[in-house]
Amino acid sequence: MSIQTDFQNRIEENELLNCMRCGFCLPACPTYIETKDEVHSPRGRIALMKAVRDGDISSYEEVEESLNVCLGCRACEPACPAGVNYGHMLEEARAIFNEHHEHSIKEKTVRKTVFTHLFPNQKRMEQATSLIGFYQNSGLQKTSRKLGFMKLFPKHMQQMERALPKVAKKKSHPEAIFKAQGETKATVAMFRGCLMDTMFHETNQSTIKLLNKAGCDVIVPDSQNCCGALHGHSGEKEGAVELAKKNIEAFEAVNCDYIITNAGGCGAFLHDYDHLLRHDENWAERAKSFVSKIVDFSSVLLELEFNKNFPLHIKNQIVTYQDSCHLRNVLGVFREPRELIRAVTGAEYIEMSQADHCCGSAGIYNLTQPDMSMQILDHKMENVNDTKAQTIITSNPGCLLQMKVGIEREGKSDKMRAMHLADFLLEAVINQD
Structure with a gap:
């Protein structure tokens, strides 16, 4: 089956035609802002997708490149007066191109390692994270820096290495219930995530403690998996579907009022499971x-x-907040973090200009498109600096790492910090206690 046929079968023409080419998406799109090139705008990419579907394009290199440069932040969706579901079309188009792409042996090996053997397997994720912990705590990190080993890597990779959080030793436990402090007001099941439960395990613990204090019994199902966001954003749709089904099964076994997430990217992809499985009569x-x-x-x-x-x-400190794109644009959550931050005495909240614009992390975008990612980040840090903030708060692991890299790039690691909202709030509770 050809790429054009797959586009005709899998990307609805009506959805493509919903785009009125009005241009309201342009000031919301980070890659258009950086390039001023319509090829790298939402309406430009939709036009390219429609051209593929209609058979007006025979060479797909420019189309693929345009889709790959897209952050997938979905800021165009709330800006769109016609309600175009751009994110869904982007992921379907990427999946089609990936299925038709002739990957090299190296690409096949890397994709199989990442998408089949690593992220879907929590034990392997824990093992990989423990290696980072060993590197940090054994003296290898200090030695490699002293010898200048990191200088063999690109500058942004050096900064990412310095920005990695200290990996705490994780205490593994089977499915557990963390009881509310005092009266139980709600029972929630927590989606722990793969990065959140390994590299950011302490943040998960902070989230549980906050929910317990608020009156929630927190259940953490042990049979849950990676959410599949990395798969979905990278064209590995089949893998995303399998992970979605396993997670649905895991949480169906739990009697809860809510399924809680503390990572914007994971939450948005979980929220889109109904779209992902809409054509499966057994799962819809x-x-x-x-x-x-x-x-x-x-x-x-x-x-x-x-x-x-x-x-x-x-x-006493100045605090600002960087929105997680998917938390804001897909789940519609942006007021809640700000209200919680403003409730903390001693924290002077200053709203950052364009806080709703992507920081350039976008999953693994900062690895696959480093130049564009760092260009976007540098402009983001200009807005951070204008607030004179000592603390940047965000609600997604990728955003958190990216903001830490931004602090490193600015040479302000001794004056500024980046924190997850849960860690910030728990710190405020502990200080009060």
């Missing part, structure tokens, strides 16, 4: 039921009035 309704319970932890904290029931205090 189950996916809808699963999606109906997905909620960010900040929404639950605000609903249970955590910010009113607990005094929150921190050492």
Whole structure:
């Protein structure tokens, strides 16, 4: 089957025609802002997809390049007056091109290692993360820096190495229930994530402690898997579908009011399971039921009035917030983190200009498109600097790492820090206690 035929079968013409070419998406699109090239705008990419579907393009290199340069931040969606589901079309188009692409042996090996053997297997993720912990704690990190070994890598990779969080030793445990402190107001099941449960394990623990304080019994199903976002964004649709089904099964076994996420990217992809499985008659309704319970932890904290029931205090500092694109643009969560931050005495909240614009992380975008990623990040840090913030808060692991890299690039690691919202709030509770 040809690429054109797959586009005709899998990307709805009506969805493509919904784009009115009005241009409201242009000021929202980071890659258009950086390039001023319509090929790298949402309406330009939609036009390219339609041209492939209609058979007006016979060479697909420019189309593929345009789709690959896209961050997939989906900022164009809330900006679009016609409600075009750009993100869904982008992922389907990437999947089609990936299925028709002749990968080299090296590419096949890397993709199989990452998408089949690493991210879907939590034990392997833990083993990989423990290697980073060994590198940090054994003296290898200090030695490699002293010998100048990291200088063999590109500058942005050197900065990423310095920005990696300290990996804490994870205590493995089977499915567990973490009981609420005091009266139980809600029962929630927590999606732990792969990066969040390994490299950012302490942030998961912070999230659980906050939910317990707010009155939630927190259940962590042991049979859950990677959400599949990395697969879906990289054209590995089949792998994403399999992971979605396993996660739905895992959480169907739990009686809960909500399924909690604390990573914007994971939450958005979980929220799209009903779209991913819409054509599977055995899974479509189950996916809808699963999606109906997905909620960010900040929404639950605000609903249970955590910010009113607990005094929150921190050492005087200026704080700003960087939105997770998918948390804001897909889940529609942007008010809740700001209200929680503003409830912390000692924290002077300054809204960053264009806080809703992507930081350039976008999953593994900073590895696959490093030049564009760093260009976007440098402009983001200009806005951060304007706030004079000492603390940058965000709600997604990729964004957190990217902002840490931004701090390194600015040479401000001794004056500025980046934190996950959960860690910041728990610090405010502990300081008060």
